[in-house]
Amino acid sequence: MIRCERVSLRYSLKDGPDVLRELSFEVPEGGFRWLLGPSGAGKTSLLRLLYLAARPTSGRLSVLGTDIGSASRSKLALLRRRIGVVFQDFRLLPHLSAFDNVALPLRISGRPEGQIRADVNEMLRWVGLYALRHVTPPALSGGEQQRVAIARAVISRPDILLADEPTGNLDEVQAQRLLQLFHELNRLGTTVIVATHNIGLVQDYPAPTLRLQAGRLVEERVTEDA
Amino acid sequence: MLKRREEEQPWLRPAGADDLGLRRALAAPLLGALVGAMAFLAALSVAGFLASAEVAAHWQQGAGASLTVQVPHPGAMAGLHTRREAVLAALQATPGLASVRALSEAELADLLRPWLGPDAERLSLPLPAVVAVRLAAPGGVDLAALNAKLQSVAPGTLVEREDIWAMRLAKLARSLELTAGAVLVVVALVAAAVVAVATRAGLSARREAIETVHGLGATDGYIAARFSARITRLAAAGGLLGALLAMPVLMGLSWLAMPFLRGSMEAASATPEEPHWTALLPPELWLLLVVLPVVTAGIGWLTAQATVRQWLRRLP
Structure with missing residues (x-):
């Protein structure tokens, strides 16, 4: 599903430092991983590689059976449709309603409009935002925007779900609900990787961890079969 | 609702x-x-x-399809006819010409008025006869052959091609x-x-x-x-x-x-x-x-x- 072999990433090809250095790990299909590490350790950069916003500078990265270093741009676009991402800064489109933001991945993948409505309304009901479906993000609170972003990430039932500090703007109850959703999706076969600083969540939902420090993988703890 | x-x-x-x-x-x-x-x-x-x-x-099309023929000493005899009549006859017998028309003295005076003034016709200048010829089609006549033919009936006749313009x-x-x-x-x-x-x-x-x-x-x-x-x-x-x-x-x-x-x-x-x-x-x-x-x-x-x-x- 996800295989990293000595993967490094450097943003500036000339003289910039490696933000990720020779990472090697594997996440099987249906696996769950906590991605841990202090700020600046490279968690977001690793997620960028995994949601195909960058190609590795060296090493070999395989996602969903495709070598990311050599895949064509059109192939990468199709792969991204199978990956859901919850961004730390939400990345909602401010001119679109909550409904249209959640519907966006389905529209991009060409789903007929008639099928989109029912799925999106169901998802908005689940995250408790159906009543605000016509409201644009600037008029929503941080927590509501977070929930819209989560709904958008999971609406297309992705094969891989990546989340970068997804509970940062949620209260305890919402955070627990979100983790239950992630575990439910994982139970249904979705591979989930969650970057977080929230050790309490990690303790509540024990799972294998990847720990980064200064761009290196310093610990890979696999406590389950996954 | x-x-x-x-x-x-x-x-x-x-x-x-x-x-x-x-x-x-x-x-x-x-x-x-x-x-x-x-x-x-x-x-x-x-x-x-x-x-x-x-x-x-x-x-x-207009300029390329027309010729001007000048006949010096038009009244002089060339055989049984005047030089003017001989040239007109030769032109009328030439295939590929749509019309052959000799300009009248009044028309000649109109043409010369800008250069010679209003009394041009009274200056007794030896004016040539001028014949306006329209070709049936631009380039439809062998001009060298026509020139030679006119020279034979009235030596000194000038054929001016307007297709230069x-x-x-x-x-x-x-x-x-x-x-x-x-x-x-x-x-x-x-x-x-x-x-x-x-x-x-x-x-x-x-x-x-x-x-x-x-x-x-x-x-x-x-x-x-x-x-x-x-x-x-x-x-x-x-x-x-x-x-x-x-x-x-x-x-x-x-x-x-x-x-x-x-x-x-x-x-x-x-x-x-x-x-x-x-x-x-x-x-x-x-x-x-x-x-x-x-x-x-x-x-x-x-x-x-x-x-x-x-x-x-x-x-x-």
Whole structure:
């Protein structure tokens, strides 16, 4: 599903430092991983590689059976449709309603409009935002925007779900609900990787961890079969 | 009822709507006005191209199809006839000539009046006879053979080809055509540059939104289609505006040029008639005005597609 072999990433090809250095790990299909590490350790950069916003500078990265270093741009676009991402800064489109933001991945993948409505309304009901479906993000609170972003990430039932500090703007109850959703999706076969600083969540939902420090993988703890 | 209507979500955007917020990012009035100005200039340059070609064809045909024959000492005898009569007879017997007409003394005096004054016919100058010859078709007569024939019946007779003027006119007209064509190319390039600049401004303004939809799996084609759809509409509207502005100008110019397209000086000096307004423009120019918005839309679509796809290459 996800295989990293000595993967490094450097943003500036000339003289910039490696933000990720020779990472090697594997996440099987249906696996769950906590991605841990202090700020600046490279968690977001690793997620960028995994949601195909960058190609590795060296090493070999395989996602969903495709070598990311050599895949064509059109192939990468199709792969991204199978990956859901919850961004730390939400990345909602401010001119679109909550409904249209959640519907966006389905529209991009060409789903007929008639099928989109029912799925999106169901998802908005689940995250408790159906009543605000016509409201644009600037008029929503941080927590509501977070929930819209989560709904958008999971609406297309992705094969891989990546989340970068997804509970940062949620209260305890919402955070627990979100983790239950992630575990439910994982139970249904979705591979989930969650970057977080929230050790309490990690303790509540024990799972294998990847720990980064200064761009290196310093610990890979696999406590389950996954 | 209201609840039911809301359930049907009348407030939702249709699929393929303005996902990237380009209605606000790509300013319609400025781009439309600039493309409109380019379309206006393009209409004028195409009209100039067509008009110079038309005028050249008319004048070339008129001048190239006529000869002037001068017979010195027209009253002197050449055998049983005067030299003038002998030349006229020889010309009338020559195939390929549409008409042969000797100018009267009054017509000769009219021709000489600008140089010799109003008393030209009383100066007792030995004037030649002048015969105006119209060819059935330009270049339809072997001029060397005709000249030799006339020399044999009346030595010293001059045959003047008026197609020298036609050639000069043709060169002038060709230069005008090339200039108009170059102007048209420049106008098209400027229009494409204007569209490219506007598209780049839109890309900068919507960079985050583009990166987001790109991250959600949008292909280059999906994103380029959003831009080109918006740009194409604006460019077509600009083209329509330019065509509407150009129409009265072209009609006015066409009305003024109409006498010169009749192919003769007599017709050119006649007072213009009042034709029906649809007849003011030739079919080619009507077609141009109809096609102009389509062409500007095409330039807009192509330029937007190329600009967006090139910009997107910076993303993986």
